[in-house]
Amino acid sequence: QTQFAQIRDRSLYIDDVDAMDLVKKYGTPLYVMSEGHIRHQLNELKTKFLDKYDHVLPLFASKSFSCLEIYRITSEFGIGIDCVSAGEISIALKAGFDPHKIYFHGNNKLPSEIDYAIAHDVDHFVIDNFYEIELVEKYAKKYDKTIYATVRVVPEIKAGGHGYIQTGHKDTKFGFSARNGIYLKAIQQIVDSAHIEFEGIHCHIGSQVFDLYAYISAMHRFVRFAYEIYDQLGVMVKVINAGGGYGIAYTKKDEPLEFETITSEIMNIIKDGYDKRGWDMPMVLVEPGRYVVGNAGITLYTVGSVKDIPDVRTYMSVDGGMTDNIRTALYDAQYDGIIVNKAYERRDTKVTVAGKICESADIVVKEIMLPYPEPGDIFAQFSTGAYHYSMSSNYNQLPKPAVVFTYQGKSKLVIRRQTFDDLIAFDVQEDYQ
Numbered sequence: 001q002t003q004f005a006q007i008r009d010r011s012l013y014i015d016d017v018d019a020m021d022l023v024k025k026y027g028t029p030l031y032v033m034s035e036g037h038i039r040h041q042l043n044e045l046k047t048k049f050l051d052k053y054d055h056v057l058p059l060f061a062s063k064s065f066s067c068l069e070i071y072r073i074t075s076e077f078g079i080g081i082d083c084v085s086a087g088e089i090s091i092a093l094k095a096g097f098d099p100h101k102i103y104f105h106g107n108n109k110l111p112s113e114i115d116y117a118i119a120h121d122v123d124h125f126v127i128d129n130f131y132e133i134e135l136v137e138k139y140a141k142k143y144d145k146t147i148y149a150t151v152r153v154v155p156e157i158k159a160g161g162h163g164y165i166q167t168g169h170k171d172t173k174f175g176f177s178a179r180n181g182i183y184l185k186a187i188q189q190i191v192d193s194a195h196i197e198f199e200g201i202h203c204h205i206g207s208q209v210f211d212l213y214a215y216i217s218a219m220h221r222f223v224r225f226a227y228e229i230y231d232q233l234g235v236m237v238k239v240i241n242a243g244g245g246y247g248i249a250y251t252k253k254d255e256p257l258e259f260e261t262i263t264s265e266i267m268n269i270i271k272d273g274y275d276k277r278g279w280d281m282p283m284v285l286v287e288p289g290r291y292v293v294g295n296a297g298i299t300l301y302t303v304g305s306v307k308d309i310p311d312v313r314t315y316m317s318v319d320g321g322m323t324d325n326i327r328t329a330l331y332d333a334q335y336d337g338i339i340v341n342k343a344y345e346r347r348d349t350k351v352t353v354a355g356k357i358c359e360s361a362d363i364v365v366k367e368i369m370l371p372y373p374e375p376g377d378i379f380a381q382f383s384t385g386a387y388h389y390s391m392s393s394n395y396n397q398l399p400k401p402a403v404v405f406t407y408q409g410k411s412k413l414v415i416r417r418q419t420f421d422d423l424i425a426f427d428v429q430e431d432y433q
């Protein structure tokens with residue numbers, strides 16, 4: 001991790017910007033994203049993968065944090081992106097992202113989305129199902145274009161921080177099963193399609209993964225798939241996309257794997273497997289999301305009500321909640337944080353940080369030791385860069401917080417705070433017809 005966030009001079013500094021100044025300038029709740037950390041992580045993808053090996057491409061899984069600015073920054077590093085909807089693609093294109101470096105994912109890409117993507121020169125698809133093969137062929141023909149396909153195959157591996165973020169196990173909605181030769185039928189159908197070129201296979205085992213062995217076994221399985229595809233269909237796997245899911249540290253208990261450890265294992269296993277057959281290395285893709293933006297985010301909240309439940313705990317409510325952070329309720333996610341204006345006080349109170357939403361599940365941090373809180377304190381929740389803003393909602397009609405980037409001692413607004421007018425921006429008054 002980088003040292004972008006530091007406690008000093010009685011405050012919290014993010015990229016050398018005082019968090020209390022950000023609160024004064026932009027209000028709370030506020031998503032702060034360290035551009036310093038994002039650039040550091042993107043640079044890791046570039047120097048430790050893209051520049052290190054021949055014939056590789058890292059992708060940023062942009063569902064983790066998607067807005068114009070992140071696509072602009074990502075494009076500077078020469079890497080690609082993973083998009084999962086025409087909406088994400090439209091924002092990336094607006095930001096000037098090269099459509100040929102966009103990889104379109106998803107288990108139910110809509111006909112309108114496939115049409116949109118192909119019309120806008122997106123030509124890499126991660127194909128998930130038989131219906132999609134038909135649709136991609138139809139729209140590629142319509143625009144007389146060639147689509148390069150990787151086929152998502154289920155490796156049947158259980159990995160990931162929570163049941164809801166496991167994707168590579170047998171019983172999943174994602175990808176083609178390898179059972180009964182189903183994925184081979186899909187590949188044959190693609191090979192037979194006039195406008196789709198089969199390139200290779202894709203897997204994503206899950207998210208927030210700390211288990212190196214899960215990546216190792218997935219890659220061994222993928223080498224065997226490559227053999228099987230060649231032996232059964234006479235088709236070469238020229239691209240292997242090993243997915244993302246690299247776990248980050250949310251609390252001190254988490255012990256993330258090094259990016260280089262995962263990628264060198266992936267490269268070695270594929271190289272050994274291909275060498276055994278005397279084949280050239282395929283192109284290898286990885287697609288982390290959380291790894292790039294997760295630790296870059298800090299959410300700043302203002303504390304409101306404080307309640308003591310005798311002998312149990314103290315509830316401290318903040319001015320946001322599950323609308324800006326759904327992860328605690330959804331995945332039982334754990335977080336660390338501090339009271340910024342009490343950064344030097346003893347953390348002697350067992351606190352549950354609650355939101356202001358009318359739901360018992362609306363908890364921001366389940367349990368954390370903090371100095372005794374009071375109304376008006378500023379709570380900073382750490383590691384909120386991935387799947388916070390991108391999963392935010394307007395439940396209870398809370399306007400979404402602003403997103404501010406910090407870099408080298410300065411801050412700038414990247415997404416403005418929503419207003420009450422924004423809350424009714426899509427409401428219309430129509431007569432029945």
Ligand code: LLP
Pocket residue numbers: 061064082105165167204206207208243244245246287288289290291327331386387
């Ligand atoms: N590739 C594919 C095909 C994916 O489905 C995902 C995430 C990624 C890459 C990036 O995974 P990452 O490196 O960010 O773990 N909302 C959940 C995570 C859901 C991830 C969905 N797919 C959370 O907040 O933990």
